[in-house]
Amino acid sequence: MTDTDETERPIKPAMLRGWRRRCPNCGSGPLLTGYLKVRESCAVCGEELHHHRADDGPAYVTIIIVGHLMAPLLLWVFTKYQPDPWILSTSFAIGCVALSLYLLPRLKGVFVAIQWAKRMHGFGLPEHV
Template sequence: MTETQEIERPIKDAMLRGWRRRCPSCGSGPMLSGYLKVRESCPVCKEELHHHRADDGPAYVTILIVGHLMAPMLMWAFVKFQPDPWILSTVFTVGCVTLSLYLLPRLKGVFVAIQWAKRMHGFGLPANG
């Protein structure tokens, strides 16, 4: 292998590690230091993670998924059970918030992992360069 060839980074493995909120490189170190704050580097393998540019991507995808799951369920529940509007709105508000809080950090991990696997935004640079 020449110096210009780079070791392949499997995107599927990286995405699964990101979903588990683990380092996309080693899979054992925690990626996040808080609910959504990405660590500067992995405490286990020392892979730099500060290059990420997830921005609003995880939030948009979270809204897309929650909306596409909950809107049909809302219509189904309304037609099938005809509950009181307060009950319906309360149940679906709690459901939407809970699902959003569950998905958001996992999708952020996936976004960072994709960027790492594709060597985007500085993830492909040598450690000393």
């Protein structure tokens, strides 16, 4: 079932559903089939999800968030504790990779949810168009 009228779709609940990697329409069905692949349609409500154009946006935002969190933390740890360089680089490399792997699918869900809520890229169009 596709929402074809011009009623407003609230963006905040849609973004929270996307963060949880759930369908932005119903919040019950899974949004992703794998780690980053978006389903063609929701298994619960039938909302078509193939219209999304998330592309590289989630990756860019992930890089910005990880960089802005880890860079000050790296500076603070280095100045306060002065660990050996190999310990510092290894621990922060693992931390950056782990944080990136955590954020990337959630941010992709948020991007898809924003597009759905704003009716971008074909979301909300009648089926015959």
